[in-house]
Amino acid sequence: MKKYNYLLLLSAVTAATVFTSCDEDKLDIPQKGVASIEDFYKTDDDAESALVTVYADTYDNFAFMGDVTGWNYSPYLGLINWMGDDLILAGSDEGDCVGERELHDFRYTTSNSVVQAGYTLFYRSIHKCNLLLNNMADLSSPVIDRCKAEARVMRAFDHMMLGIYWGTPPIVTEVLTGASQPENCESQEYLMQWVADECDAALPYLEERKDVNDKDGCYKITKGFANAVKGKALMWKKDYSGAKAAFEQVINSNKYALVPSEDMCKIGHCNGKGSPEIVFEFNVVGSTTVNNLGNRQMGNFPYTFNWRFEFLGDGPKADKRLNNSGWGWINPDKKWAEDLIANDGLESARRKAWILTYDELLYNIVWPSDGNFADYDDVATNFVPGRTDAKATDKGRGVSKEYYGNGGYFCWRTVMHEKGDNLGFNWCGTWNANFTIMRYAEVLLLYAEACAQLGETGGKGLEVLNMIQNRAKSAHVSSSLSLEEVKNEKRFEMWQDGCRFADLVRWNDLETLKTADHVIYILDDALRLGQASEHKAVVKVDAGSTFRSKGAGFQVGKHELLPFPQTVVDLNKALKQNPGW
Secondary structure, eight states: OOOOOOOOOOOOOHHHHOOOOOOHHHHOOOOOOOOOOGGOOOOOHHHHHHHHHHHHHHHHHHOOHHHHSSSOOHHHHHHHHSSSEEEEEEEETTSSSHHHHHHTOOOOTTOHHHHHHHHHHHHHHHHHHHHHHHHHHOOOOOOHHHHHHHHHHHHHHHHHHHHHHSOOOOOSSOOOTTTOOOEEEEEEEHHHHHHHHHHHGGGGGGGGOTTTTOSSGSSSSSHHHHHHHHHHHHHHTOOOHHHHHHHHHHHHHHOOOOOOOEHHHHHHHHGTOOOOTEEEEEEEOOOOSTTTTTHHTTTTHHHHOOOOOOGGGGGGGGOOOOOOOOOEEEEEHHHHHHHHHHHOTTTOOOHHHEEHHHHHHHHHOOOOOGOOOOOOHHHHHHHHOOOOOOHHTTTTTOOEEEEEEEESEETTTOOOGGGHHHHBOOOTOOOOOEEEEEHHHHHHHHHHHHHHHTOOOOOHHHHHHHHHHHTTOOOOOOOOOOOHHHHHHHHHHHTTTHHHHHHHHHHHOOHHHHTTOOOOOOEEETTTTTSSSOOEEEEEOOTTTTTTOOOOOTTTTTTTTTOOOHHHOOOOOOOOOTOOO
């Protein structure tokens, strides 16, 4: 796709402003540097520019929505990850990230900010898609047709995600006005078939990724992504034969591949951009010359996912690979982390790429006593990772006070740990990573599941499941294909890819959600407490926590779907609220 500067699209009201003064004709001065809708949407260049706006605006709202969520986090990643049972929302204490924890806790209301932001971000993207599709509906050229097809798949993806989380959202294919009152679609199954049909309609006009090394083919909507979206939608419809066929199109194209085991640590980081495993991601390019781009770079990811350094003293700040501050909102769930280690083994490539143990924090991360290293290269050259007696008794290492919300394990997959990750554009760094929407690993696991749902116990489904397990260097490699084997593998492989909660609902594994023990753990250190002569993790449950306060917990018949935001229901009287709300 050609690169264009962002285009500022003005609403029709700008071009039709009426002045009531008697000298209104003197005020009717054409604006310079902008195009009215009537003069736009005419040419190939117009189509390309409008498509750039689709990508740019969608990314902006997926990654950061300050007008709804404040200066906090990616509403997209919050929506798709924070209801799972595989992570804990912690922060500094109970008074931190309260609205977000309400979502995680299943004690949110129809006015919850994460729910509102999630719903809004998809319809904002749909609006930009519809501007292009509606205004160029009667025009055709190879470029225009491709641009319309990419926008059509983006719109289909938005609707699919709305269907997964809200069930029966309105299908919107027109540019809405303030008076519009769109109704619920007739069913989730109907919506998912509509998504699949939209992808089919777009496929003939889309480009294909050239090969596994084609980075540009990751940064735009291609045939591979369209078939992946189609297949995922059909999985929710329980059309497993149709889904399998769609995923086979992606697999048989030979345009995608799992990265090697040794490169799993690059997934989601600067040196993993445009990898063979990316089916689609927003390409985010850092720049000090584009106004405010540094602050928009991956939103506030460096803070949201990073460790809470106030619990660690000044120690890990000595490691120049790391960001120097963080909110500690996300910690691995203790049971999930222990199950990952039991399934994979402590030395698996996946375990090492996804999470750190407390010992690794102590002995594989640079602390002040290890030396004064100027930058990452010096660390790599001079620092020797691993436990030593001096490190084990160094009181300057480890937690400096009780670490709230931590069960002895630390995020690593979503924490800066590469030299190029931190661009340093602002006070706390800027994460130089792309915003990934779909990895090839998800396609393979969905394909394996479709095969299992169809009763297959071997063949290609087992082959691709084993590919995931062998790449992870997991101690558990399936000898036969089954739904339970796929579920087990997906629980670990897709951590923080936004699959867990939606999968549990789709599989009707509601008991898992009902019994998820979202307690708050407190991490401390036996050496700090004077209970031992060397470092050792001490984990306890915060008995005084109101984390699971009255009204918390998954309720069958209510929490399978999110409520339509109260502000939307108040404005749109035609919209029927979801059950239980």
